[in-house]
Amino acid sequence: MKITQVKLGRISTPLRVPFKTALRTVSSVEDVIVELHTDTGAVGYGEAPPTGVITGDTTGAIIGAIRDHIAPAILGRGLDEFEDLTAAVQKALVHNTSAKAAVDMALWDLLGQKYSAPVYRMLGGARSNIVTDITISVNPPEEMARDARTAIQRGYDCLKVKVGIDPELDVARLAAVREAVGKDVKLRIDANQAWNAKQAVRILDQMQEKGLDIEFVEQPVPAADLEGMQYVTRHASVPVLADESVFSPADALRIMQTGAADFVNIKLMKCGGITNALRIASAAEVYGVECMIGCMLEAKISVNAAVELACAKKIITKVDLDGPVLCSEDHILGGAVFDEKNITISDAPGMGIQGFVPGKVTYLDD
Ligand SMILES: C[C@H](N)C(=O)N[C@@H](CCC(=O)O)C(=O)O
Numbered sequence: 001m002k003i004t005q006v007k008l009g010r011i012s013t014p015l016r017v018p019f020k021t022a023l024r025t026v027s028s029v030e031d032v033i034v035e036l037h038t039d040t041g042a043v044g045y046g047e048a049p050p051t052g053v054i055t056g057d058t059t060g061a062i063i064g065a066i067r068d069h070i071a072p073a074i075l076g077r078g079l080d081e082f083e084d085l086t087a088a089v090q091k092a093l094v095h096n097t098s099a100k101a102a103v104d105m106a107l108w109d110l111l112g113q114k115y116s117a118p119v120y121r122m123l124g125g126a127r128s129n130i131v132t133d134i135t136i137s138v139n140p141p142e143e144m145a146r147d148a149r150t151a152i153q154r155g156y157d158c159l160k161v162k163v164g165i166d167p168e169l170d171v172a173r174l175a176a177v178r179e180a181v182g183k184d185v186k187l188r189i190d191a192n193q194a195w196n197a198k199q200a201v202r203i204l205d206q207m208q209e210k211g212l213d214i215e216f217v218e219q220p221v222p223a224a225d226l227e228g229m230q231y232v233t234r235h236a237s238v239p240v241l242a243d244e245s246v247f248s249p250a251d252a253l254r255i256m257q258t259g260a261a262d263f264v265n266i267k268l269m270k271c272g273g274i275t276n277a278l279r280i281a282s283a284a285e286v287y288g289v290e291c292m293i294g295c296m297l298e299a300k301i302s303v304n305a306a307v308e309l310a311c312a313k314k315i316i317t318k319v320d321l322d323g324p325v326l327c328s329e330d331h332i333l334g335g336a337v338f339d340e341k342n343i344t345i346s347d348a349p350g351m352g353i354q355g356f357v358p359g360k361v362t363y364l365d366d
């Protein structure tokens with residue numbers, strides 16, 4: 001099986017409600033789509049969203065990185081040299097992790113198709129169902145309470161609550177959400193780097209003193225502030241999960257070796273795909289650090305790839321793969337079934353993606 005064409009396209013999917021974090025507000029998911037065509041007729045699918053505020057990747061940069069750097073490194077090469085192919089993707093240029101992730105997942109999709117096996121089974125096959133949380137955007141407390149009630153009505157029992165805009169409102173936000181959902185719903189919070197270390201400890205302690213029962217806090221402090229993160233991990237009454245501080249396997253190792261966080265969030269868009277995500281998962285197994293599998297605002301191809309990883313590895317104990325259920329439409333055929341919180345993996349070879357609803361992708365060469 002040889003790669004004969006790297007085809008790029010764009011797809012836009014509206015969100016049910018605007019998605020708001022301490023870093024950005026958006027009302028649609030905008031993705032670059034990758035198709036790796038082969039001489040056997042098999043097609044590998046990949047996807048990358050431009051999450052500039054976290055990865056630095058823009059739509060233009062993702063397209064340029066794949067078209068001008070990554071595609072020339074893999075075109076004409078065969079799947080038999082899989083390890084060299086995945087290495088060529090990572091070595092084609094520095095940074096640009098979203099572009100690398102899109103191509104890397106398409107290569108894994110092809111590998112599974114070549115050997116007629118679902119990717120999650122090739123990687124470990126720990127389970128075939130997972131349960132995701134759903135994100136509540138950061139807004140005034142009463143609006144967040146309303147959104148939390150809607151999520152409960154949709155069947156979710158674990159909410160990831162965004163905080164960090166006007167931090168003085170954050171305790172009131174969580175109090176409103178807890179009151180709206182009752183005591184049996186899990187609440188985890190994501191500050192997206194908005195606090196400083198001392199402020200984080202104060203806010204988290206206030207939340208726990210009020211009995212708000214927070215499962216963990218995600219990325220309380222700026223990505224580069226590992227000392228701050230370690231301070232929060234040591235002093236706060238709530239466990240800490242590192243997100244924006246962990247891009248590469250080396251970042252993950254540093255966090256694990258220094259105890260700067262209790263858990264790490266693996267996202268394909270930060271680490272450059274399944275290949276590096278597996279390295280992070282292996283390090284986590286060695287250090288006994290549980291992982292979350294997360295996503296950016298992504299549609300179903302790349303979240304489906306993350307589902308493959310989550311279903312393969314038991315060290316992934318927390319799931320934040322709500323991209324598809326935040327969308328009001330699904331333009332992608334095949335892959336995992338996203339039935340609100342319940343995600344069931346496809347048992348088709350590769351990653352099970354079958355293409356797109358006609359007319360929804362704008363191909364760049366057309
Ligand atoms: C969508 C997911 N639940 C999430 O919150 N992901 C990111 C932010 C993604 C984005 O801005 O696109 C996170 O910080 O965990």
Ligand SMILES: [Mg+2]
Binds near residue numbers: 192
């Ligand atoms: Mg996060």
